Amino acid sequence: MNDLAIETHALHKHYGDIRAVDGLDMHVPRGAVYGFLGRNGAGKTTTIRLLAGLAHASGGEMRVLGLDPRVDSIAILERTGLVIEKMLLPSMTGNDLVRFNRGFFPRWSDALARKYAEVFELDMTRKFKKLSTGNRTKLCLLLALAQGAELLVLDEPTAGMDPVVTDQLLRVMVEDFANEGRTLVLSSHHLSEVERIAEWVGIIDQGKLLLEARLDDMRTNFRRVRVVGEALALAEWPDIVSANTGEGTTEYVVRANADAFAAHLGSQGTTVLDVTPLNLSEIFLEVVGKGKTNVPVEVLA
C-alpha cells in the first residue's frame, strides 16, 4: 500500500487560456495534517475538485487513497470527507441532511453527528437556508466528519466562525484526525491555526506548488539575517531567498545554512546584527508575496 494519501504529478487543469492548475506536484503522506496554502485564485479549490473527481484534469497524474479520481471517483468519495462549496439543499434541516447523507456512506456514524451538533452548538431543526454563514460551514463540517472518512479535505473551514467555535474545531481536528492516524488536508488563510496543527505544508501559487515541506524543517531552516550595509547580491549565495536593503542595513532571508551564511559574511568583514527565525506567515510572504519571482523553494529535511 502506498504511504501517500494524495499524490499528483504534473497535474494540469486549463479553462480556456487560464491555467488554473499548471503542473502541480503534490505529496500528502497518510496520517498527516497537511496545510494547503495559497492566495485567492492560486488554484487550491480547483486542485481539490480534481482530486475528488468533480472536475476533469487536462493532463498529468494523480492518486487519492491509491485510486485514480478519473476512474474511481465514487470509491474515493465514499472514503473522503469534503467541505468545499458549503452549499447544500437549502430547504432541508440539519436532521434532514443527516438522514439524507447517512445512506451514501458505509462508515456513517449517527453518534458522531450528534457529538458534533453539540460541539458546534448547531440547531439541527433549522433549514439550511436559514442558517448563518458560519453555521452553514459547521453543518457541512458535521456531515463530513460523521461520514467517518479516512481522508478529510477542508477548504477554509474556519471562515466565518467565531473564535470559540474555531477553537473547538481545532480540538476536533487534533483529537479525531491527527490522533487517529487519519489524513487531513486543510486550506486556510489563518496561518496561525495551520501552524498549530499542520505537520506538512504545501504552498501553491499560479497553479504550481512552490514549496512542500515539513513545517518543523521550514522553521528550523528559514532564517532572517540582518547585516550592516550591503553585503552580497542575491546570486552570490545559493540559499538566499530575498534581500532587502534600507536605512543602512540589509535583511536577507535564507532557506538553509544560516550559520554558514553568517560566518561567510563575517569573514568578509560584514557585521551581522542578528539571525532570527521566521514564522509560517513570514515564510508564506517570502514565497508568494508581492514582487516575488514564483520560483519553487526547496527546504532541507
Added chain:
Amino acid sequence: MIIRVQPGLGVPIYLQIESQVKHAIAAGALKLDNALPSVRKLAAELRVNPNTVARAYQNLERDGILRTVPGGGCYVSSQSPGLLKSEKLRRLRPIAMQLAVEAKQLRLARAELLQLLENSYDDLGEAQ
C-alpha cells in the same frame, strides 16, 4: 503543570514544549516521578499536532529527563539530566554567547552580567 505554546513565534512548537518542561523541572514545579499528561491529552489541550508533542517527549526521554511506561504514561525520571558535562556545556554555549553579545551591546559590565546570571540561578532555588 500548564504548558502554553505560541505558534507564531517561529520557534518549533516541540522546542517550546521541551523548554517549558525543563523549566518546570528546574524550578521545582515538576518533581521526580510526577506524571505528565499523555501525548494525546496534551495535544488536544494545546490544539497542536500529536506528533509535535510526541517529538518533544521523545527528545526529553532521550535526554533522560522523562521516562515513558508503555501504556502507562510519562513520568519525570531525573532532575539533573545524566548528560556528560561536555555535552551540557555544548548545549549552553550558544545561549551564553547570545547573552554575552546582548550584554556587550548594552554596555553592561562583565561583573554586572555575572551578577544577573547568579541572581537568575538563585531564583530557581534549591531544586537542583
